[in-house]
Amino acid sequence: MKRQVIQTADGSKTLFIPEMNEQYHSVNGALTESEYVFLKQGYFHHPSPSPVVFEVGFGTGLNALVTALKAEEQKRSTTFISIEKYPISSNEIKSLDYGKTISGKAVDLFQQLHAASWGKEVTISEFFTLYKIETDLTTFSLKNLEPFDVIYFDAFAPDKQPKLWQAEIFDRIFEASRTGAVFVTYSAKGSIRRQLINSGFSMERLPGPPGKRQMLRGVRLT
Ligand SMILES: C[S@@+](CC[C@H](N)C(=O)[O-])C[C@H]1O[C@@H](n2cnc3c(N)ncnc32)[C@H](O)[C@@H]1O
Incomplete structure (x- = not known):
């Protein structure tokens, strides 16, 4: 699959797949979307001092990077499990260069996240363990x-x-979650919301990131 590096509205980059006419993040701001949808409405919404985060689609590693930075800042021992079917290339990692966009500290961290082996838990820093699974x-x-x-549900659009985005996938994610688990996604589609409710999540619509009216958040109450 051919991919191009493109610039988004907040100055951060993302990948675009011409064949699918789809990009990895919002063109209205990749970093802004990642920090708002996944960190603010997901990671910060869970009270655990040592959360296990599950991400669908490691992709560019941007969600992992912003989470790793917060885990260190907040001294919150975080295990980050991320699955990915199509890992990106070293040239793409170099061109995205998220570390440079965020802070000096993020430069090395971004490299470490991508250099980490697939298929095993890797200690990235005192408060962040990464488990990337290529599958x-x-x-x-x-x-x-x-x-x-x-749960960061960050697949390509429904x-x-x-x-x-099928019931069977949401059922499996629900079953693999703890009581109190927080599920976030940038999609606000009614059919997705209904499927997540059927899987057992208690759902709410939240204001979306720039350019999107709404997003979805679910909590496993039982
Ligand atoms: C919207 S992108 C987001 C990626 C990532 N969260 C980021 O911040 O860059 C969706 C990701 O899901 C991955 N993906 C697509 N199909 C998949 C599948 N069947 N299983 C696992 N990952 C998949 C894509 O390769 C892509 O990296």
């Missing part, structure tokens, strides 16, 4: 993973990749 969410069993406290 396909539609066939991978979540049963042997540590139960999730926070109309571009409907297979990933």
Whole structure:
């Protein structure tokens, strides 16, 4: 799949797939979206001092990077499990260069996140452990993973990749979560909200990041 590096409205970059006419983040601001949807409405919404985060789509590593920075800042021992079917190339990592966009401290961290081996837990810093799994969410069993406290559901849009936004996937994620788990996604689609409710999450609509009216957040109450 061919990908291009493009600039988004807040100055941070993202990847664009011409064949799908789809990008990895909002063109209205990749970093802004990542910090708002996943950190603010997801990671910060869970009270655990040692959360397990599960991400669908490691992609550029931007969500992992902003979470790792916060984990250090807040001294919150975070385990970050992320699955990815199509890891990006070293040239793409170099061109995205998120570290430079964020802070001096983030430069090395961004490299470390990408250099970490796939398929095993890697200690990135005192408060951040990364477990990247190269696999396909539609066939991978979540049963042997540590139960999730926070879920970053960051697949390509439902109309571009409907297979990933199915009831069966949400059921499996619900079952792999702890009581109190927080599920966040940038999508605000009614059909997705209803499927997540059927899977057991208690859902709310929240104001979206720039350029999007709303997003979804769910909590596992039982
Ligand atoms: C919207 S992008 C977001 C990526 C990432 N969270 C980021 O911050 O860059 C969606 C990601 O899901 C990955 N993906 C697509 N299909 C997948 C599948 N079946 N299983 C696992 N990951 C998949 C894509 O390769 C891509 O990296």
